[in-house]
Amino acid sequence: MVDWSRQITLDDVVVGAEIPEISMPITLQRLVMEAGSNRDLSLIHHNREVAQSTGGADAYMNTFFIIGLFERMLREWMGTGGRLKKIGSLQMKSFNVVGDVVYCRGKVTGKQDDGTVNLDIRMENEERVTVTALAVVSLPLHMTA
Amino acid sequence: MGAKPGWGKWGTWEETESYLGKVIGVAEGADAVEQGTIRRWMESKEFDCPIHLDDAAARAAGYKGVTAPDNMIFTYGLPAYWQSGDPHEQPGAEPRQIPIPVIFDVPAPCNLSFASNIDIEYFAPMYLGDRITRTSRLVSIKRKTLRVGDGAFLRQEDTYTNQHDEVVAIVNLDIFRFVAPDDKED
Numbered sequence: 001m002v003d004w005s006r007q008i009t010l011d012d013v014v015v016g017a018e019i020p021e022i023s024m025p026i027t028l029q030r031l032v033m034e035a036g037s038n039r040d041l042s043l044i045h046h047n048r049e050v051a052q053s054t055g056g057a058d059a060y061m062n063t064f065f066i067i068g069l070f071e072r073m074l075r076e077w078m079g080t081g082g083r084l085k086k087i088g089s090l091q092m093k094s095f096n097v098v099g100d101v102v103y104c105r106g107k108v109t110g111k112q113d114d115g116t117v118n119l120d121i122r123m124e125n126e127e128r129v130t131v132t133a134l135a136v137v138s139l140p141l142h143m144t145a
Numbered sequence: 146m147g148a149k150p151g152w153g154k155w156g157t158w159e160e161t162e163s164y165l166g167k168v169i170g171v172a173e174g175a176d177a178v179e180q181g182t183i184r185r186w187m188e189s190k191e192f193d194c195p196i197h198l199d200d201a202a203a204r205a206a207g208y209k210g211v212t213a214p215d216n217m218i219f220t221y222g223l224p225a226y227w228q229s230g231d232p233h234e235q236p237g238a239e240p241r242q243i244p245i246p247v248i249f250d251v252p253a254p255c256n257l258s259f260a261s262n263i264d265i266e267y268f269a270p271m272y273l274g275d276r277i278t279r280t281s282r283l284v285s286i287k288r289k290t291l292r293v294g295d296g297a298f299l300r301q302e303d304t305y306t307n308q309h310d311e312v313v314a315i316v317n318l319d320i321f322r323f324v325a326p327d328d329k330e331d
Contacts, residue, residue: 002193002194004194004195004202024190024191030189033188033189034189034190036185036189037182037185037186037188037189037220038186038189038217038219038220039175039220039223039226039243040219040223040243041226041241041242041243042242042243043240043242063260063263064216064219064220065189065190067216067219067263067265068186068190068192068214068216069190070216071192071214071215071216072190072191072192072194075192075194075214076194080194080195080196080202080205080206081206081207083267084215084267085266085267086264086265086266086267087216087263087264087265088263088264088265088266089262089264090262090263090264090265091261091262092259092260092261
């Protein structure tokens, strides 16, 4: 359970530190629920045979889902006072398929005096890194009363 | 020259080049930003941030009201899969895929593709009632031969705007379109 009353500021950020991870088991029901909600109805994301014809072991997560989970991880860390500025250089290394448990993880790589914080973010399963990206967020400089 | 069936409009590299720098697609989002679609998007991710669900919490965080998650831009920029006036689907019809103009509308001598890189920059929040438009341009073509086949990296720049013509987000999507060596036919 996330405590949304908590707010980190730039002062709390340590370069080199890992941020709290999130995880999710990928089931076909989850992929169907996600396709319905994000509207990417491409068959590779909910049809095993079609997914296998493109090299996946099973139906696999779509890009909107992956980026959405990254947003959840970043939001849970930066709190309601943070702002998402950029997710870039997002590269798919391998499929995230039904049966996987995926983990979103991130590491702070830099911070600037204006509140900008840079992170390396990634998705992993039990065996490998499946997606990598860079993120830029903006945090409050100080706590306000 | 032809190729085995696949995704994407077939054509020559000269035809591909003729699209460079041009608008290759404009999509009106099928749905306005609204609470039900936000809730369902969050439900599937087990996400419960109150700025997306509660007006008071959003205002306390500096917003004008409930704001959609930033990455719902993709969802709110998608056109309808069917709308009034479209023909009804017939048995055996090809399933509808997500409409990505650089794959489906720009001709190229390719029948396969994969996304290689995505960059997203967020400029403005989306509020309840907003309507999103996606304008897609082909901004670069780089011919390349990879292990999977001959093709090119095509960069599609999608500018998402709201009903006030305010830029909400800009997405750059790199797609490698190619034809596998075994698929080439003379």
